[in-house]
Amino acid sequence: MAVIVVTGTGTEVGKTVVTAALAAVARTQGLDVAVVKPAQTGVGRREEGDVDEVRRLVGDVAxxxxxxxxxxxxxxxxxxxxxxxxxxPQEVVEAVEKLAGEHDLVLVEGAGGLLVRLDEDGGTLADVARLLGAPVLVVAAAGLGTLNATALTGEALRARELEQLGVVVGSWPGEPDLAARCNLADLPEAAGAPLLGAVPAGGGTPASAEVPARAGTWARALPRGSRAAGLFPRHPL
Known part of the structure; x- marks a missing residue:
């Protein structure tokens, strides 16, 4: 079962565009991909949510x-x-396991950070990953403050014995400041996992709808042995 859980160090860090990038590159490799959003908040009944954004950016994806x-x-x-x-969490797991039997890769995009509560019993995305036995990709901000949030997320993953694939900067500024530039070197140590790449700011805008063509330049290869290995070739940073 090939499943990757995508979480963030907080809200508005670029999880949806990173999820779309993963899906896009997987599609170019001939994989049949499904993307699951367990809980969408802050969106009205007829408004488009994160999965709609993924479909807009990627195209042929469930x-x-x-x-x-x-x-x-x-x-x-x-x-x-x-x-x-x-x-x-168990409801999410059941849905994902069913989809994993029908698709080559299932991407699960969380809401907010790893330990945001899904239900009144304290269930979290971390519980979903644990029950699925799935690795977790962490999406982080670029600038000041991201090292602490990334370190806390990495610590929470290790405490639960969850595999962390690595970290992706979800929105890399066109003119990075000193903190952002230093974070490229410091994020792997803070996370306890490799920095896999960075998505340019605006990577999810309509003007950047060529995500499938560009996504492969945004990050380095995922670990060997994963069925999703190579989704992110080396990025130019």
Whole structure:
């Protein structure tokens, strides 16, 4: 079963574009890809969510959203305030396992960070990864403050004995400041995992809809032995 869980060091760090990049390069390698968003928050019933953005950027990819809540809050909180059922880790696992039997690769994009609550019992994306036995890709911000958030995420993964594939900077600025430039060297030590690459800022804008052609230049190869190895060839940074 080939599954990768994509998490972030927080919100708005570029998880969706990184997920799209993974899906795009996998598609160029002939893999049949499904993308799952366990819980979408802050989006109305008829508005487009993260999986719609992935489909816009990638094209021919199966996308699934398991739960949607209108307020931009943690999934457990958003579900409670909306009077709706929360999505539980085991429900996510069952959906992903079914899709894994139908697709070569399933990408699971979380909401916010690794330990954001999915339900009132404290279930998290980390629990989803543990139950699936799936590796985790961490998407981090570029600038000041990212080292601490990345280190905490890496520590949480190791404490749960979860495999961390590495870190991708989700939005690399066109004119990086000193902190961002230094972070390229410091992020691997903070994460306890390799820096796999960086997505240029604006990588998910309509003007950059050629994601399938460009995504392979955004990062280095994933570890050998993974069925998804080589999704990210070496990037130019």
């Amino acid at each position: 996308v699934f959203e398991l739960a949607r809540y209108p307020e931009p809050l943690a999934p457990a909180t958003a579900a409670r305030r909306a009077g709706m059922d929360a999505v539980r």
